Amino acid sequence: MTAKVPESTADGAICVLNPAFLWLRHDEESVGFFQTSLQSVPVRRFSRRETEILDCLATGMVQNEIVEKLDITPSELAKFLESLNFWGKDVVRWRHPAGSQAAMHQKRLRQAARLRDMATAMTATVDANDIFHKTRLTEGNRQFDQIETTISHMFREPHIALDNRSYGEAFCDWLVANGRLKSPCRVIEIGCGLGFFANAIMDRLQMRYPDLYEGLSYTLFDLSPELQSAQKSNCGGHVEKTHFVSGNIESHDFGDQQFDLVLSNEVIADLNVATVSLDNVQRGSPQTDAETVVHRYRLNCVPITQGNKKMAVINFGAIKMLENIAKCLAKNGYAVVTEYGTRKRSPKAVKLTNHYEYTIHFGQLEQVSQHLGFQSDHGTMGDVIGFSANCETIHMKTLRTLSTCLIPYLGREALPVLAYTPASLEAALGDIIARIGNLRFLRLDDRASFSPFRFELLSLSSGSANTRIA
Numbered sequence: 001m002t003a004k005v006p007e008s009t010a011d012g013a014i015c016v017l018n019p020a021f022l023w024l025r026h027d028e029e030s031v032g033f034f035q036t037s038l039q040s041v042p043v044r045r046f047s048r049r050e051t052e053i054l055d056c057l058a059t060g061m062v063q064n065e066i067v068e069k070l071d072i073t074p075s076e077l078a079k080f081l082e083s084l085n086f087w088g089k090d091v092v093r094w095r096h097p098a099g100s101q102a103a104m105h106q107k108r109l110r111q112a113a114r115l116r117d118m119a120t121a122m123t124a125t126v127d128a129n130d131i132f133h134k135t136r137l138t139e140g141n142r143q144f145d146q147i148e149t150t151i152s153h154m155f156r157e158p159h160i161a162l163d164n165r166s167y168g169e170a171f172c173d174w175l176v177a178n179g180r181l182k183s184p185c186r187v188i189e190i191g192c193g194l195g196f197f198a199n200a201i202m203d204r205l206q207m208r209y210p211d212l213y214e215g216l217s218y219t220l221f222d223l224s225p226e227l228q229s230a231q232k233s234n235c236g237g238h239v240e241k242t243h244f245v246s247g248n249i250e251s252h253d254f255g256d257q258q259f260d261l262v263l264s265n266e267v268i269a270d271l272n273v274a275t276v277s278l279d280n281v282q283r284g285s286p287q288t289d290a291e292t293v294v295h296r297y298r299l300n301c302v303p304i305t306q307g308n309k310k311m312a313v314i315n316f317g318a319i320k321m322l323e324n325i326a327k328c329l330a331k332n333g334y335a336v337v338t339e340y341g342t343r344k345r346s347p348k349a350v351k352l353t354n355h356y357e358y359t360i361h362f363g364q365l366e367q368v369s370q371h372l373g374f375q376s377d378h379g380t381m382g383d384v385i386g387f388s389a390n391c392e393t394i395h396m397k398t399l400r401t402l403s404t405c406l407i408p409y410l411g412r413e414a415l416p417v418l419a420y421t422p423a424s425l426e427a428a429l430g431d432i433i434a435r436i437g438n439l440r441f442l443r444l445d446d447r448a449s450f451s452p453f454r455f456e457l458l459s460l461s462s463g464s465a466n467t468r469i470a
């Protein structure tokens with residue numbers, strides 16, 4: 001929804017620019033760019049005077065200060081801010097003081113959006129994930145650079161936030177330090193993307209822990225033929241260690257195959273969700289497989305009232321994956337599952353350009369894990385893997401506009417999509433960086449950041465008992 005410029009800023013509303021909005025200064029004018037996750041928009045030119053206003057806004061100056069500094073009238077400023085919504089998008093936002101009517105209205109809008117996303121999750125179809133990954137995902141690199149960028153993709157190069165290790169390398173060190181990767185070790189990774197994570201783990205073992213590498217067998221399991229071919233190529237240095245299996249983790253039958261370590265990094269948001277009737281469950285008469293699961297594991301669900309019915313959405317695919325892990329995990333084995341989510345909120349839909357994903361209710365996954373006989377442990381991915389919280393990295397929206405609009409406009413070589421710090425972006429772009437307005441960086445523990453501290457890491461151990469479901 002387009003943000004209207006308030007007629008009066010008497011409540012102290014502060015104008016904030018969208019981090020997806022950048023401009024490139026030339027001598028007499030500047031060129032503006034804005035990119036949303038769903039569409040590209042045309043460029044717009046700003047006069048030198050307008051650029052001065054933008055530069056003031058980018059430093060966090062409030063309207064009164066700008067009016068004074070640039071000697072313009074409040075209505076001229078308001079008119080210019082209104083004109084920024086030329087793109088029909090949320091280029092300008094208003095932050096109202098806590099407790100003001102406008103702030104409460106914004107809060108209600110956010111709650112309504114959350115309810116809408118929960119309702120969208122209720123309309124999910126069971127074969128959407130399968131169809132998308134088997135037939136519609138045709139450009140692997142673009143998928144991860146521009147559409148479903150993962151933490152592991154952003155941190156695939158050594159990064160200062162991880163003591164100059166890549167995410168895969170830091171993850172590997174954590175597995176080894178915590179005794180989860182021993183020799184011999186049969187590893188299976190479920191949902192491997194472009195294969196960078198697997199390759200980083202294998203490279204790290206080969207370089208740092210050769211005894212563990214010696215006893216390693218690494219299976220890459222995936223639903224997408226396109227991604228599996230990228231995995232084969234990106235893990236080409238480890239042909240003797242790798243096996244590739246195609247399948248859907250929600251239904252794949254591993255037969256007698258056993259693994260000592262199961263990894264699933266940022267995958268389960270792709271898996272199916274299901275809507276259940278809590279009335280059926282509470283009556284003790286589940287009617288569907290998903291309702292049976294809620295009943296069997298006595299899941300704490302977040303009720304959604306529809307008329308006089310009580311419904312709920314569950315991460316059914318993720319639960320089926322845990323059941324599958326319980327069948328193929330060897331005694332004294334471990335499984336590690338990471339994803340974006342919370343411990344108790346209902347799954348909701350997240351719309352990406354070419355498919356939907358669903359946030360994870362990790363509290364339910366822990367309940368399931370306990371019923372399956374696992375010992376479980378959890379934390380945020382940031383804390384467990386050891387990201388430094390105060391490291392500043394580029395705002396995801398800023399990066400998208402930079403890499404998909406501004407860099408191509410300059411005719412420069414593509415900018416790899418990475419978690420740039422101010423220093424590493426300057427190293428990548430050189431002097432041009434001083435001409436770009438509104439470059440935004442956030443600390444990794446900032447709630448607005450695309451942050452590993454907003455992802456959960458669930459760690460399961462099977463122990464020595466045989467605790468398998470039928």
Ligand SMILES: C[S@@+](CC[C@H](N)C(=O)[O-])C[C@H]1O[C@@H](n2cnc3c(N)ncnc32)[C@H](O)[C@@H]1O
Pocket residue numbers: 129133148150151152153190191192193194197221222223224227247248249250264265266267270271
């Ligand atoms: C968001 S990507 C994550 C990739 C990688 N692990 C990373 O961290 O960048 C999800 C991966 O899971 C795979 N995937 C999605 N649904 C799956 C399913 N039902 N069974 C097996 N793999 C699946 C996708 O093809 C993709 O490789």
